[in-house]
Amino acid sequence: MEAGIVGLPNVGKSTLFNALTAAGIASENYPFCTIEPNVGVVPVPDDRLQRIEAHIPTQKVIPAALRLVDIAGIVRGASEGEGLGNKFLSHIRNVDAILQVVRCFENPDITHVDGDVDPIRDIDTIATELLLADMQTVESSKDKAARTARSGDKEAKARLELLARCAEVLDNSQPVRSLELDEDEQKILRSFGLITAKPILFVANVDEDDPAGEGPLVQKVRDWAAANGAEGNVVPVCARLESELAELDDDDKLELLEASGLTEPALAVLARAAYKLLGLQSYFTAGEKEIRAWTIPIGATAPQAAGVIHSDFERGFIRAEIYALDDLEELKTEKAIRDAGRLRVEGKGYTMQDGDITHFLFNV
Structure with missing residues (x-):
């Protein structure tokens, strides 16, 4: 299972990805490994593994893991090929979930592409590009499905009917994930590769003096998420602080966490939230050779x-x-x-x- 990290320029997306892939939340038995220049595997912290190990001595402990993809930055017009639009779209179609980094910090030294910091505008910008991209996909897919359906093909008829429903919600500026679908329809939908069908988690990149995300900018994101069917899908993270934590040894890391009012790196919270977003859970096997978390769908x-x-x-x-x-x-x-x-x-x-x-x- 993989999640794609997206965001506008200068929101801290690359800083967050680099912090995640610096193994700041990895155990020594599961080091981060790079698969491609912009892809990494990150362990999902789970204290149950250590609790099991306390009673079952073992040679190694292996946590569950998430595959993260650092998607090329988005700009207005990405759906029309602006910037790295085509590269962005091809990569994001292949992930199972989207982690959208939203800038919730003020810093005059880091210019925002739109001049000022407005997280809701940023969310709307990316949402619009995803909707426009899906509209293009649906229209081209409808033509092909219609030609096949004319021959009486039942599967093509089902595809055409579902594409029509997708087109309707997209025309109303709603993501495809808002559709209520049965199991067969969900299977067909996955074959379309629609971006707005994927679950989304909003990562609020906050100031170092607000690591818990209690400021007004993050609250705006929470309010927006609650009003748009994504309540609870907001995780505050200070990417700059997490980058510093990733480079420290355990003692210094604990000292910085305590000074920041945190009990664990926010990246640990993010990894677990992404795991949950994907509809995943873990079961364990335990023995003298290894204790391991295995990932399965709920x-x-x-x-x-x-x-x-x-x-x-x-x-x-x-x-x-x-x-x-x-x-x-x-x-x-x-x-x-x-x-x-x-x-x-x-x-x-x-x-x-x-x-x-x-x-x-x-x-x-």
Whole structure:
């Protein structure tokens, strides 16, 4: 799963990406690695891994991870090819979610492209470019689907009907994500590559003297998000402060966090928020070789979760043995959990819960 970081010029997008990829929230067992010049993998901090390790000694601990893509900067007219518009659009169509960095700080030394700082105007600028880009995609796709539908192709007819619904909401200046769709329609929608269908998280880049994002500019973003179906999808981050934290050792990092009134780097909060935005959750496997968080969609069944480890696990799934972290912390060992009758045996129809500690039994 990957998220694309977008924003206007001079909002701190590159600073944020560089801070994320400086491994400031990485454990020593999961270092950041660069896949391409503008792509990185960032671990999702989860204290449950260390809580499991306290009772199950292991050789290494592997957290869940997010793939982040630093999308080329957007300017007005990007949908018409202005600036790096075409590059921006081709990259953003391939991500699963959008992290939009919104400037919520004043600094006379950093010029805003529109002259003054107005986060709502910035949000509207990018929203407009995404809407215009999707309108072009929908119109070209409708022509192709209409030609195929005339032959009586049922799938083409379904595509054409959904494209018409997409065109309607876009014409009303609403994102495609505002449509209520069933599972089949969602599957068709994914094939269109529409940008406004993707979930979005607003990253409010704040001043160093307001790391918690309590100032009026961030509040404007929160109010806008609440009024536009994105309540709770705002995370304040001071990209400059996070850059400094990423370069410090643990003791100095803790000292700077305390001085800033923070309990953890804001990037840790951001990584978890992006994970949630994508509709993901983690289950754990634990043993002497490794303790690992595995990423699955919310609602995944036990066989589907097993398939994340290896396709053979899903194909030959027999059952899952599952216990809770609370039971491990109370009873201290897996053997004690089993002896106490707290180890659950689940079959193919079980829906995985966030935080399940699991052993899969399979036969191929």
